[in-house]
Structures are given as structure tokens and as C-alpha cells.
Amino acid sequence: MPVTLEADLVVALSSRTLFDLEHSHAVFERDGVEAYSLYQIEREAEPLNPGVAFPLVRKLLRLNEGRERPLVEVILLSRNSADTGLRIFNSVEYHGLAITRAAFTNGAPPWRYVEPFGADLFLSADARDVAAALQAGYAAAALVPSAVAESPSDEIRIAFDGDAVLFSDEAERVFRERGLDAFQAAERSAAHEPLSGGPFKNFLDALQRIQAAFPIDDSPIRTGLVTARGAPAHERVIRTLREWGIRIDEALFLGGMDKTPFLRAFGADMFFDDQRGHVERAASAVATGHVPHGVANEAADEGNSERLEGAGQNP
Known part of the structure; x- marks a missing residue:
């Protein structure tokens, strides 16, 4: 039988909101997709630093600790390819985040997978994807560069x-x-x-x-x-x-x-x-x-x- 998500809350987000990929994205904008792919592959053993959504995601995933059935599921929806996405998953493991599901679309709009995953919220740095998701009836927001400091409270x-x-x-x-x-x-x-x-x-x-x-x-x-x-x-x-x-x-x-x-x-x-x-x-x-x-x-x-x-x- 196929596995279905039983969490009360499903959050889908792009890799650029979970991790700081601004320098990598600048390489893509300046030199193109091949240079970007080489850049990520050469650094796939180097963990990425937290991005804007990272503190919230870590807090949400802590809600699952000690529970048989998770309250929250976090899904990665990324325009990376599976090849360049390896660095993303390595960074997820390095930071101890319990994220196991992802869609790497190799440049295609990833918001299309909001519905199949049953996501309640989609967060992205790409305003086009966010606008398309909103138009399709999903809660979505474009995260902007923000002053982020994780609260000492777990609330x-x-x-x-x-x-x-x-x-x-x-x-x-x-x-x-x-x-x-x-x-x-x-x-x-x-x-x-x-x-x-x-x-x-x-x-x-x-x-x-x-x-x-x-x-x-x-x-x-x-x-x-x-x-x-x-x-x-x-x-x-x-x-x-x-x-x-x-x-x-x-x-x-x-x-x-x-x-x-x-x-x-x-x-x-x-x-x-x-x-x-x-x-x-x-x-x-x-x-x-x-x-x-x-x-x-x-x-x-x-x-x-x-x-x-x-x-x-x-x-």
C-alpha cells in the first residue's frame, strides 16, 4: 500500500528559503545553469548555512519528537536537479532536520507538487512560483531577506x-x-x-x-x-x-x-x-x-x- 502523509500540518518550501543559497543563486544568474551545477557539485560536502525559514522549520519539526505519528511534515520543493540537490539533502542531514521527501524539478515550476503532497503552506524565494500557487488556491508566500534570530523559546x-x-x-x-x-x-x-x-x-x-x-x-x-x-x-x-x-x-x-x-x-x-x-x-x-x-x-x-x-x- 502507498504511504500517505498523516501529519496535521504539511509545509512545503524551496531550498532557497531553508538554506542560504544567495551566493549560489548569484552564480546561476551570472554564469548560467552549467556553472551553477558545477559549483554545487564541487561543494556538495560543504553544508549550507541556515536561511530565512530555517528557525521556523526546526521548531516545527521539534513538535514530532517522541511521537509515533508526526504532527508536522516538511517537504522540499526545489528547482534544483537531483544532482545539485544532493548538497541540499547533505545539508539537511548535517543540521539534523527530519526531512525525507523532496521534489527536484530541474528548473520547472515546483509549486505543482503542492497538491500531491497535500501541503497546507508553500514558502519560496521565487515570486513567480508563489503567485502561481496563490492563483491555484494554495497558501503561499515569497520570503524576503529578513533579520532572523531564532528565539530561545521552543514556542x-x-x-x-x-x-x-x-x-x-x-x-x-x-x-x-x-x-x-x-x-x-x-x-x-x-x-x-x-x-x-x-x-x-x-x-x-x-x-x-x-x-x-x-x-x-x-x-x-x-x-x-x-x-x-x-x-x-x-x-x-x-x-x-x-x-x-x-x-x-x-x-x-x-x-x-x-x-x-x-x-x-x-x-x-x-x-x-x-x-x-x-x-x-x-x-x-x-x-x-x-x-x-x-x-x-x-x-x-x-x-x-x-x-x-x-x-x-x-x-
């Missing part, structure tokens, strides 16, 4: 923006098309109408499945909603989560304030946001993924986007 802390990440971008469209006053009025009148789910709703569901296996006061995972919304736009968010039956451990309604110091105080191991401005600022403090989804990523005028963001409660 996993993951933070999310709200609109266009956990929720649809329906409210944000009102804000961008009609302004802050119209947005607040619309959210007040729709306070009892749940928002539609965004691309990361199912990933949050998967996290909650793991949380449910532990006492509420002793969970190894802590989630946070960090949104530029403020009152009166908070009520619809709270009621939406209640309708979904999903628990958020901490909810920060910042009313347009910079999210960065709050993410640092929360101690996020990873933060997901759809707006480039928030992502770029947050990356100075925590590992951050851009979710290129929704109206904020359709806008042609980035300068106008930043102007609206500075106006106040940009959701």
Missing part, C-alpha cells in the same frame, strides 16, 4: 495580516476605491456579516488542529493577528473568526501604526502580509513573507498605495 509564534491574507480583500477594495470614511462605514454596517476566507485561512485551520491536541494554556503554537485596522473596523474581524470557530491567541488592531515594533514584541517566528510596505519594514525585525494577493498587488501606482497606507487604518 512557535506565527503572525498574520488580516485582509487579503486571512480574509478576502473585499473590505480593502472598498478602502482603496472609496477611501477611509467609506471603509469604516461599510465595516460598521457589515459588522455581523462574516468576511470570506483569504488564502491563509486553511493554513490557520491546520495550525489550530495542532493547537487542539494540547491544553489551551500549554500549546506549543501561538498565533497573532496584526492588522492596521482599528475601531470600528475591528468588530467584523472578531465576529468572522468566531463564525469560523478559529482561535487567534493575540489580536493587535493598530489603527495604521507601524507593525514592526509590535511584531518584535510578539516575537514572531514568521509574519505574513500582502502589502510590500509592511513587508519591507517588518523584515528588519522578523522573518517575513510577502503574500502577492488581492487589490494591493493589483495596483499599478505603488506611490499611491503608500500614500493611502499612511492615511490611517489601511486594512
